[in-house]
């Protein structure tokens with residue numbers, strides 16, 4: 394069938410392998426007698442080893458057959474022991490915040506019993522989220538929380554209409570501003586395999602190159618799906634289905650833990666525990682995390698208590714997953730779980746460590762004062778060191794609004810909505826919770842008063 398093509402490239406036997414620049418194959422030809430051709434015949438390809446040797450010699454490389462190929466090889470952050478790399482994670486923290494909010498809406502997770510934990514977590518975000526635009530976005534949602542999710546939303550009669558209205562109403566509330574999420578849409582296509590088993594679906598194409606019209610005209614038997622792909626930076630896995638959201642969520646939680654004040658530490662602890670318990674869709678994670686939260690019997694008194702608790706809790710998860718991922722090969726091969734921070738990242742955190750070669754784990758004797766210092770620097774200043782909030786500085790009036798939100802405390806002279814925004818953003822998280830409770834009580838009393846009047 395392809396005799397012309399074979400003639401063009403002097404294919405006299407099979408298999409025959411030629412090596413050359415792609416354009417030369419598209420339009421050129423090859424003749425073994427021709428001198429100075431850019432196309433060459435690969436004369437030793439009897440086994441995979443031989444072929445790879447041939448290629449290694451040709452391009453001066455040293456690949457071996459054991460080398461693995463990673464989907465995101467070119468976009469991974471390297472050098473895990475560089476503390477400055479966490480600065481890139483601020484964008485992932487924003488993505489994770491927006492992602493969490495999206496999941497809550499998508500799965501209709503705001504119910505009468507989950508309303509309070511969500512408000513508490515929002516209060517924490519408003520005051521201590523490391524990204525300014527997420528603080529502003531959460532403040533807006535919090536101010537409008539009662540309008541967005543009125544208490545009567547949860548009555549059976551009004552439930553359906555309200556859920557339908559909910560999406561529209563929420564479109565204008567972007568928790569971290571218009572820039573987030575920054576992903577792009579990818580069209581996935583699946584078609585029925587030409588296979589006697591009609592139930593078997595093969596996912597055909599997962600690339601922006603799989604354009605819709607092309608697939609449509611080619612095969613009518615396919616189904617299409619659209620999926621948003623997020624640009625993870627610090628949390629980018631070497632495979633498309635590893636790391637990402639849960640990594641971003643951990644970084645968010647650590648960054649909150651080092652930002653709260655001593656007096657807020659226990660409130661922040663319960664806000665985090667309740668948030669994970671009610672809104673993290675990984676059942677196993679929720680259960681384990683809840684057990685670890687429940688084991689805390691003495692209230693936290695300091696930021697140090699909270700930060701170190703979260704750090705050691707995360708290490709317990711790492712330790713468990715280390716074994717699990719090794720046994721089941723479910724982890725990311727480029728980012729194996731470690732007891733963190735490794736010595737290279739924080740030498741002063743390690744007093745001594747004993748490695749267990751059989752299990753691949755190590756028992757570390759920590760200098761907790763140094764660990765706390767490291768956490769504060771790493772998830773505090775370094776995390777936000779390269780952060781640029783484009784949306785807030787686009788024009789002067791935006792800048793003024795932003796400045797208002799972060800600096801003004803003059804709640805008396807401004808309208809209630811703005812006063813709440815300022816209060817939410819500038820007062821401490823503990824005071825905020827108290828302020829919120831007062832608001833709720835006032836609302837309850839006025840409601841009761843109203844009912845009494847009606848009687």
Ligand SMILES: Cc1cc2nc3c(=O)[nH]c(=O)nc-3n(C[C@H](O)[C@H](O)[C@H](O)COP(=O)(O)OP(=O)(O)OC[C@H]3O[C@@H](n4cnc5c(N)ncnc54)[C@H](O)[C@@H]3O)c2cc1C
Pocket residue numbers: 628635636637639640641642643644647669677678679681682703704705706707708710711714725728729730733734
């Ligand atoms: C609350 C919570 C509970 C989870 N529970 C489970 C579970 O039970 N089972 C499960 O399969 N998955 C669980 N996950 C997901 C899992 O922990 C990882 O997030 C996921 O496997 C991705 O791992 P990763 O390599 O990106 O690193 P992650 O563990 O996500 O860590 C993200 C980054 O945090 C830093 N870090 C690592 N350890 C620490 C530490 N001790 N202190 C401070 N910073 C640290 C590192 O820079 C790391 O790259 C949970 C996630 C969360 C947020």
